[in-house]
Amino acid sequence: MTVVHDNLEKTEAKMSAKAVSVFYGDKKAIDEVSIDIPTQYVTAFIGPSGCGKSTFLRTLNRMNDTIPSARVEGEIELDGRDIYRSGMDVVQLRARVGMVFQKPNPFPKSIYENIAYGPKIHGLAEGKDELDAIVEKSLRRAGLWEEVKDRLQDSGTALSGGQQQRLCIARAIAVDPEVILMDEPCSALDPIATAKIEELIAELNGRYAIVIVTHSMQQAARVSQRTAFFHLGKMVEYGRTSDIFTNPHEQRTQDYITGRYG
Numbered sequence: 001m002t003v004v005h006d007n008l009e010k011t012e013a014k015m016s017a018k019a020v021s022v023f024y025g026d027k028k029a030i031d032e033v034s035i036d037i038p039t040q041y042v043t044a045f046i047g048p049s050g051c052g053k054s055t056f057l058r059t060l061n062r063m064n065d066t067i068p069s070a071r072v073e074g075e076i077e078l079d080g081r082d083i084y085r086s087g088m089d090v091v092q093l094r095a096r097v098g099m100v101f102q103k104p105n106p107f108p109k110s111i112y113e114n115i116a117y118g119p120k121i122h123g124l125a126e127g128k129d130e131l132d133a134i135v136e137k138s139l140r141r142a143g144l145w146e147e148v149k150d151r152l153q154d155s156g157t158a159l160s161g162g163q164q165q166r167l168c169i170a171r172a173i174a175v176d177p178e179v180i181l182m183d184e185p186c187s188a189l190d191p192i193a194t195a196k197i198e199e200l201i202a203e204l205n206g207r208y209a210i211v212i213v214t215h216s217m218q219q220a221a222r223v224s225q226r227t228a229f230f231h232l233g234k235m236v237e238y239g240r241t242s243d244i245f246t247n248p249h250e251q252r253t254q255d256y257i258t259g260r261y262g
Contacts, residue, residue, distance in 0.1 A: 003249045005239030011038040014209040020074035022055055029055045031233045042210045044220035047230035053213045054183050061097035062090050098172030102184040104164035106156030111148050114156040118175040142170035143200050162193025182212040198223050221245055229253045
């Protein structure tokens with residue numbers, strides 16, 4: 001039984017999951033999760049380690065397809081179209097639904113090429129001038145341009161951890177996505193780098209539908225307007241972030257937020 005707070009104002013869903021379950025072989029990792037992801041808010045998934053929040057996040061751009069034993073049941077729609085239907089172009093889907101991982105993973109290429117790679121393969125730039133403009137715009141949006149504009153030919157892997165993570169966010173933005181998924185994007189970063197990523201999420205809010213998995217309740221409270229609490233593969237409760245943290249309806253949510261477990 002999932003509690004969805006009834007005081008949520010009606011918002012347009014960018015993505016919508018209906019009764020989604022995920023299996024790894026015989027093991028059920030996600031149990032019938034239904035949720036609407038709105039465009040104009042940051043949605044946080046919280047819950048103890050191993051509760052299924054990252055597994056569920058990965059269903060939203062079919063990253064579980066890369067695991068041979070994984071099977072997904074139910075429906076996930078992007079703009080009303082099922083992303084698991086046959087004939088779905090998964091490469092195109094992942095351009096529309098970008099992902100930023102827990103560990104920064106820049107390509108072993110130059111800073112410039114890290115950003116230019118996606119627009120090139122998706123045919124988003126006519127020539128070098130257009131590509132240069134996309135690279136600059138993406139790095140500016142990721143708050144990295146001033147730091148790297150004089151060394152665009154340096155390797156992306158030579159940047160600090162926090163800069164690498166912003167580079168990965170810039171790389172996701174470069175292909176003009178509609179949704180950005182972030183899987184614990186700050187867990188490998190120090191507090192200063194974390195603050196910069198959180199500022200960036202605030203700036204990107206409203207331009208993209210953003211979903212962030214975080215093990216930090218403080219981070220969820222700071223960056224999101226909607227929060228879903230996961231426990232043992234189920235979504236227990238979903239509502240406004242302020243309500244989930246101050247007035248949860250479910251005892252399990254209350255116990256997690258007050259530190260009784262997790």
